[in-house]
Amino acid sequence: MLKELIDKFYLDNQENKQQLHFYISDAGKCPRSIFFKLKQAPQEKADPRILRIYEHGEQLHRHLYNVLYRLKIGMTTEIPIPPQEIVSGRADAILCLNGENYVLDIKSMNSMIFRSLTAPKIENVYQVQLYMHFFEIKKAILLYIDKDRQDIKEFVIDYDSNLVQTLLNGFQNLKGKLENNLVPPVLSDYPGGWQCNYCQFKEVCRLAGRDPLDWNRLKEKIIAENK
Ligand code: SF4
Numbered sequence: 001m002l003k004e005l006i007d008k009f010y011l012d013n014q015e016n017k018q019q020l021h022f023y024i025s026d027a028g029k030c031p032r033s034i035f036f037k038l039k040q041a042p043q044e045k046a047d048p049r050i051l052r053i054y055e056h057g058e059q060l061h062r063h064l065y066n067v068l069y070r071l072k073i074g075m076t077t078e079i080p081i082p083p084q085e086i087v088s089g090r091a092d093a094i095l096c097l098n099g100e101n102y103v104l105d106i107k108s109m110n111s112m113i114f115r116s117l118t119a120p121k122i123e124n125v126y127q128v129q130l131y132m133h134f135f136e137i138k139k140a141i142l143l144y145i146d147k148d149r150q151d152i153k154e155f156v157i158d159y160d161s162n163l164v165q166t167l168l169n170g171f172q173n174l175k176g177k178l179e180n181n182l183v184p185p186v187l188s189d190y191p192g193g194w195q196c197n198y199c200q201f202k203e204v205c206r207l208a209g210r211d212p213l214d215w216n217r218l219k220e221k222i223i224a225e226n227k
Contacts, residue, residue: 010048024089028123043200081134103140114146181215
């Protein structure tokens, strides 16, 4: 009854804004799914439950900013990286602790994932490495919050120029594929990996097959499939 109405609200209000460039949050994501997003391939609607989880995460972020402001820590929030050609993004915050600047990135998760976290998630490390690079800051803090129990873990990350170069090369490589209409191959753990489980491009990906292929050929297959 009410649940269906609420879910429908989330389904009906999804904006599929056209993405025109890479985001820092794309670092570590499946290159094929980023390719599909930038090419505006047909995608499934996002699960309303997942959208509610994102919303809740944003509320937690705002609550924490408020606490940090009240602690009178020198801090600026939601700062876009300086404009450049390959990628855009917005860091949660930059703050100053004991005379040293840090990029701050906040992530929230359920208790089960939180409890098993003994090191920062690699995709989160990729993101803060890129933020550090573009802001020319040498340290970052990844702050993880347990949404169910409100517990907190933090990890301090040092800037790694080699890793940043690898990530930027990955974006350049994918940019080349986009320009040449070459769909990247599937992930090595396809189709059982976690990214595939949550992927909104599962159907197009299945149609494409596992190997690289020409985007125009895939578009023909998509049209034929939908006739
Ligand atoms: S289903 Fe998996 S391999 Fe295919 S686009 Fe999605 S994440 Fe990538």
